[in-house]
Amino acid sequence: MTTPQYTLVIPLKPPATAKSRLAPAVGALRPELALAFALDTVDAALRSACVAGVVAVCDDPAAGAELALAGAVVIPDAPAAGLNAALNHGAEYARSALGAGAVAAMSADLPALLPAELTRVLTAAHPFPRAFLADTQGVGTVLLAAGAGVRLAPAFGGESRARHAASGAVELTPLDAATVRRDVDTGADLAVALALGVGPRTLATLGRMQATAYTYSPDSRSGQVLLDDGTALKFDAAAFDAGGLRLLRPGQRVRIETEGEGGERRITLITLQTF
Ligand SMILES: Nc1nc2c(ncn2[C@@H]2O[C@H](COP(=O)(O)OP(=O)(O)OP(=O)(O)O)[C@@H](O)[C@H]2O)c(=O)[nH]1
Ligand SMILES: C=C(OP(=O)(O)O)C(=O)O
Missing domain, CATH: 2.40.50 (OB fold (Dihydrolipoamide Acetyltransferase, E2P))
Structure with a gap:
């Protein structure tokens, strides 16, 4: 069996406004930490056997430069109409400019992500035209995949698990993929991610505080x-x-x-x- 190949689309708001729910737990280091999560997410993703490349959709020049150094292809946040518009733009770019077949939108806030767990999720997604993985809470979505030639049709934000299920995407569950499902929105989420083990950039940023x-x-x-x-x-x-x-x-x-x-x-x- 050949290993499926996905191009991932990872969205990131300018760090100055990202991760507002983390502010009570991390204070002034919140923007640096939001970027650290994204850099660790990109780094781990690129080490998955199922990831052909990462497109990061981000308008912030400094964050964009670091994401590019981490190996992502960085594109501007057009048409500047929110998260799902950014993901559609990223998926279209992946296909038209990079020749991608299968694409997957993935959260930028997975600092504990392990490449082998992402490989497991993408392998499980591959038989289906569209498939998704819910976050640990079972409310949101951490990953939405679409096969070659299939529209991604992302519906992220808030209670997106139900929207993605209603859209006909197949829910991937159960899977041994705790680090893929562990998005970090709050201090409590961060504690769980730390127990799983976070990437080097997140660890270094936390070490400063x-x-x-x-x-x-x-x-x-x-x-x-x-x-x-x-x-x-x-x-x-x-x-x-x-x-x-x-x-x-x-x-x-x-x-x-x-x-x-x-x-x-x-x-x-x-x-x-x-x-
Ligand atoms: N490029 C881009 N990314 C976005 C946009 N809106 C949200 N995101 C990213 O999508 C993911 C989920 O976004 P949200 O849950 O709205 O925001 P957050 O920064 O994670 O956290 P909060 O501020 O606490 O809501 C994060 O990685 C965001 O940076 C957008 O308009 N453009
Ligand atoms: C955008 C989402 O997640 P969160 O708001 O938890 O970052 C989502 O789950 O669709």
Whole structure:
């Protein structure tokens, strides 16, 4: 049996506006994390035996440059009419400009994605003209595939599992594909993705925001944290107040926001880590 070959279409809003539901858990690093998820998703996808290429639909120049470095063909978000229009545009481009046969739209927020699990899903999709995989919650969709010459007809957004089923696409289930189904919209989703194991870019981005409380003086509302590489970094009362905490105990895991680099790196906010 030959291995089916799909060209994936992956949509990404400009990171500055993406992943708004993650803001309470990750604060100012949300745009960087949204891009990290997409880069890890593209990297893992391109290592699946069933993926011939990835088309990323993204209007943001900086994000687009990084997605291209990761190996995606990046195209602008035409006609700028939302997610499904972007996916239609990506699928048409894949076929007209890249000569793609089978295409699949896939979420950009799968930081735990394993290539072998994606291979399993695309192999399962291949016998059907159109097929889809629901997200872990069973409400949305993480992947919609269409065979050569078949219109993708994406209906992503909100409760898209029901829409894709009603459109005649075959639902793929059950499958051993937890990392494909694990899209990350909230801090709770991120905790589950971390337990599955996330890609290197997501891990590095999270590493910039995580630390452990080391010392804290209630009198001055200041103290020190230990970064995960063992470096100690001080925080002052302004940073403590910015995080909205009442007290801090040594050993608690914290989320920090910083400015500057190296010896100049300074904590601007410290709060408890919630994912
Ligand atoms: N290119 C493109 N991608 C989009 C558009 N709308 C949404 N997306 C992407 O489609 C996926 C699902 O989008 P949403 O659930 O609406 O947004 P999100 O950024 O994941 O998260 P929230 O802001 O929390 O809703 C994400 O990868 C988005 O970046 C669009 O108009 N154009
Ligand atoms: C766009 C979708 O997902 P989410 O809003 O969960 O990112 C979807 O599942 O169709």
